[in-house]
Amino acid sequence: MKAIYERPRALKDIVTHYCPGCTHGIAHRILAEVIDELGIQGNTVGVASVGCSVFAYNYIDVDFQQAAHGRAPAVATGIKRVLPDTIVFTYQGDGDLASIGAAEILHAAARGENITVIFINNAIYGMTGGQMAPTTLEGMRTTTTPLGRQPASQGYPLRVAELLSTVEGAAYIARCSLHNAANIAKAKASLKKAFETQVQKKGFSLVEFLSSCPTNWGLSPQEALKWIEEKMIPVFPLGEFKVKEGEAR
Amino acid sequence: MTHEIIMAGFGGQGIMLIGTLLTYAGMKEGKKVSWLPSYGPEMRGGTANCAVVVSDEEIASPIVTEPTSCIVMNGPSFAKFHKALVPGGLLVLNSSLVKVDDRRGDIRVLKIPANDVAREVGSEKVANMVCLGALVEATSCVALDSVIKALKEVIHERHHNLLPMNEEALKKGASLVRAGA
Amino acid sequence: MAEVVLMKGNEAIGEAAIRAGCRYFFGYPITPQNEIPEYMAKRLPEVGGVYVQAESEVAAINMVYGAGGAGARVLISSSSPGISLMQEGISYLCGSEIPCVIVNMMRGGPGLGGIQPSQSDYFQATKGGGHGDYKLIVYGPSSIQEMVDIMFRAFSVAEKYRNPVMILGDGMLGQMMEPVSFPDETPPPDPRSRPWATTGNRGGKSKLLSSIILDPEGLDAHNWRLQEKYRRVEEEEVMWDLENAEDAEWFLVAYGTMARVCRAAMTMARREGIKVGLLRPITLWPFPKQAFEAVLPRARGFLCVEMSTGQMVEDVKLSVEGKAPVYFYGRTGGAVPVPRAVLKRIRDMVSGKAPSITDYYDRVAGGEIK
Numbered sequence: 001m002k003a004i005y006e007r008p009r010a011l012k013d014i015v016t017h018y019c020p021g022c023t024h025g026i027a028h029r030i031l032a033e034v035i036d037e038l039g040i041q042g043n044t045v046g047v048a049s050v051g052c053s054v055f056a057y058n059y060i061d062v063d064f065q066q067a068a069h070g071r072a073p074a075v076a077t078g079i080k081r082v083l084p085d086t087i088v089f090t091y092q093g094d095g096d097l098a099s100i101g102a103a104e105i106l107h108a109a110a111r112g113e114n115i116t117v118i119f120i121n122n123a124i125y126g127m128t129g130g131q132m133a134p135t136t137l138e139g140m141r142t143t144t145t146p147l148g149r150q151p152a153s154q155g156y157p158l159r160v161a162e163l164l165s166t167v168e169g170a171a172y173i174a175r176c177s178l179h180n181a182a183n184i185a186k187a188k189a190s191l192k193k194a195f196e197t198q199v200q201k202k203g204f205s206l207v208e209f210l211s212s213c214p215t216n217w218g219l220s221p222q223e224a225l226k227w228i229e230e231k232m233i234p235v236f237p238l239g240e241f242k243v244k245e246g247e248a249r
Numbered sequence: 250m251t252h253e254i255i256m257a258g259f260g261g262q263g264i265m266l267i268g269t270l271l272t273y274a275g276m277k278e279g280k281k282v283s284w285l286p287s288y289g290p291e292m293r294g295g296t297a298n299c300a301v302v303v304s305d306e307e308i309a310s311p312i313v314t315e316p317t318s319c320i321v322m323n324g325p326s327f328a329k330f331h332k333a334l335v336p337g338g339l340l341v342l343n344s345s346l347v348k349v350d351d352r353r354g355d356i357r358v359l360k361i362p363a364n365d366v367a368r369e370v371g372s373e374k375v376a377n378m379v380c381l382g383a384l385v386e387a388t389s390c391v392a393l394d395s396v397i398k399a400l401k402e403v404i405h406e407r408h409h410n411l412l413p414m415n416e417e418a419l420k421k422g423a424s425l426v427r428a429g430a
Numbered sequence: 431m432a433e434v435v436l437m438k439g440n441e442a443i444g445e446a447a448i449r450a451g452c453r454y455f456f457g458y459p460i461t462p463q464n465e466i467p468e469y470m471a472k473r474l475p476e477v478g479g480v481y482v483q484a485e486s487e488v489a490a491i492n493m494v495y496g497a498g499g500a501g502a503r504v505l506i507s508s509s510s511p512g513i514s515l516m517q518e519g520i521s522y523l524c525g526s527e528i529p530c531v532i533v534n535m536m537r538g539g540p541g542l543g544g545i546q547p548s549q550s551d552y553f554q555a556t557k558g559g560g561h562g563d564y565k566l567i568v569y570g571p572s573s574i575q576e577m578v579d580i581m582f583r584a585f586s587v588a589e590k591y592r593n594p595v596m597i598l599g600d601g602m603l604g605q606m607m608e609p610v611s612f613p614d615e616t617p618p619p620d621p622r623s624r625p626w627a628t629t630g631n632r633g634g635k636s637k638l639l640s641s642i643i644l645d646p647e648g649l650d651a652h653n654w655r656l657q658e659k660y661r662r663v664e665e666e667e668v669m670w671d672l673e674n675a676e677d678a679e680w681f682l683v684a685y686g687t688m689a690r691v692c693r694a695a696m697t698m699a700r701r702e703g704i705k706v707g708l709l710r711p712i713t714l715w716p717f718p719k720q721a722f723e724a725v726l727p728r729a730r731g732f733l734c735v736e737m738s739t740g741q742m743v744e745d746v747k748l749s750v751e752g753k754a755p756v757y758f759y760g761r762t763g764g765a766v767p768v769p770r771a772v773l774k775r776i777r778d779m780v781s782g783k784a785p786s787i788t789d790y791y792d793r794v795a796g797g798e799i800k
Contacts, residue, residue, distance in 0.1 A: 043630040057638050063628035065499045066640035068522050071492035074484065078496025079628065081480045082454060082621055086630050107485035269607065273436050276609045284607035288462060309694035311606050314768040
């Protein structure tokens with residue numbers, strides 16, 4: 001009998017701690033598939049951040065460093081400068097990357113650091129219990145925006161992919177969604193392209209994944225996926241925002 | 250013997266350079282030396298001073314609060330340091346720019362018209378060297394020859410065309426002391 | 431003997447690190463230590479190393495975390511306000527047991543403070559400036575030559591214990607020039623020679639450098655294991671210097687720049703016939719308690735002199751254990767106590783006129799002591 005679907009080698013055989021319906025698991029799986037397909041499992045170092053994905057190293061079977069909140073791009077910079085031929089990625093949520101780590105991500109991109117960033121945008125702080133994130137939508141209720149996010153006092157959601165695509169050092173920037181099979185396939189293709197950008201030493205690459213948080217959104221898993229499509233994508237349009245052509249640096 | 254020397258003037262007069270030069274010369278003679286600059290937020294102008302210790306013994310503190318000799322190249326530095334000198338200490342005064350009289354009476358004052366002498370040598374920029382030449386001659390803290398030899402080590406290569414002028418200024422300062430300035 | 435050269439303290443620190451096999455430096459400008467990053471920016475590319483100017487001290491210390499965790503020998507330097515920003519990263523480095531060397535050329539605080547020499551970061555360095563039960567191994571050299579020699583030791587100690595090491599200097603040590611010679615060069619280590627470094631699993635078991643342990647039993651065990659390591663450091667790495675200990679009855683206690691000033695004051699006092707010695711801690715953590723035990727039988731008093739309002743003096747009191755009087759003299763904000771002022775305090779101590787530490791603070795507050 002021929003196996004047509006199996007666990008990627010880079011994904012450990014462990015049940016995750018993620019909530020039912022959370023798309024972190026999907027992001028992990030396509031990350032593991034890309035690592036397998038590129039044959040880089042033995043020569044990759046991941047940087048886990050602070051948030052729900054703090055234990056990413058329990059699931060992805062590569063060497064890992066655990067970074068302080070927001071500092072993963074700086075940690076990845078340190079690793080990559082010592083091991084320029086090793087593949088280095090960070091896995092960060094929206095609070096980690098776009099709020100407390102805004103300086104680190106911006107300057108890693110500006111330096112054209114040859115690393116890959118996996119950015120999980122679910123518009124909320126998951127691990128701490130559903131507080132407002134820098135990507136929380138206007139009017140969206142969280143535990144710290146009980147009346148819904150009011151732009152007058154709480155500002156507007158940050159569009160990270162668009163922002164970073166204006167930075168010269170960024171080589172590949174894309175936004176994808178994990179809400180259905182077709183988009184997951186596109187997301188994996190984008191992620192592979194991001195890692196290939198690094199393999200080809202073209203510079204900084206980032207893929208933003210619109211992701212669900214049914215628990216903190218107060219929705220069922222299926223409603224959450226629908227919510228991504230109906231509410232998030234209009235605010236965070238999908239696509240490739242920057243693709244640097246040409247030779248490696 | 251321990252020489253505790255303060256050199257002071259405007260930023261740009263080359264105070265740090267003559268301090269470094271003397272320190273380097275002392276090191277090459279096998280003496281114990283230290284050089285401590287004043288530092289502030291300004292990048293240009295202001296007053297600059299450095300403390301140089303040249304000694305036959307291990308140097309305890311690089312900080313000089315009671316100098317045995319002083320080079321003073323501008324008015325504000327005179328006000329700041331002339332009282333600090335130990336009794337019997339030496340004050341090398343740039344009399345081209347500092348028009349004051351010592352009222353202490355217990356120190357030796359060498360009035361050196363450093364800017365005027367330097368202009369004769371070729372450039373007012375070497376007024377610092379005139380003062381250093383005078384100090385070295387008057388204190389014998391190092392040999393003048395050691396300072397001359399140190400010039401090419403301390404001054405950046407791109408300015409090596411100016412070495413002869415600096416050497417002449419040092420010698421001129423020393424000769425003024427010998428002549429009884 | 432190697433060639434003797436005249437160098438600024440900050441540049442000598444950089445050169446010493448390179449000769450000790452360091453090839454990575456991450457920094458951010460701040461006075462009075464800018465010559466260190468400037469020197470490294472110029473020298474590291476010449477020896478195949480990497481200099482990165484980070485966007486902040488916060489980022490810089492985390493780059494050190496990444497590079498140190500990848501098995502490299504890494505240096506970072508800053509001055510007081512910048513070191514404050516690094517405290518988070520230092521806590522993580524200690525938790526994840528990643529070696530590195532951190533230089534703090536102290537300036538006056540609190541806040542933005544000033545840019546002149548100070549020793550007011552002693553508590554931050556030796557008692558743990560960040561969160562959690564951790565220790566840095568802290569050296570307080572008092573000359574440029576000693577800074578250079580300690581830099582070599584610092585890297586090997588950091589790697590031996592997998593712990594960050596801090597060299598606590600001050601603006602004066604950084605800015606001054608003294609003749610210095612360098613030990614023989616050590617080649618940089620191969621990151622892959624360190625079994626714990628994250629260099630890619632090469633098909634074997636994946637490695638992890640992390641400081642998160644959510645299980646209370648697990649974190650408790652981790653902390654006690656760290657403590658066991660710190661006890662070993664206390665046993666094996668403590669360093670101090672005693673001068674004139676043979677006949678001294680009165681002891682000055684000072685480190686770094688202040689030890690230089692105290693040495694000058696000691697010479698002046700001995701000329702007056704006062705039997706003064708100098709007890710100079712070289713490791714500030716672990717603090718050299720043993721040195722006090724050795725001199726306590728004949729010590730009539732200790733005068734601790736610092737460029738702070740009194741930080742190390744607490745460790746002096748803990749080491750003396752009430753068996754002799756402990757006095758204090760300090761200046762802050764870049765005002766460096768001069769030898770003559772220290773001499774006056776020595777005379778006061780000997781004649782019984784020195785205020786107790788409590789009185790000292792009252793009299794400073796009352797403007798009586800400057």
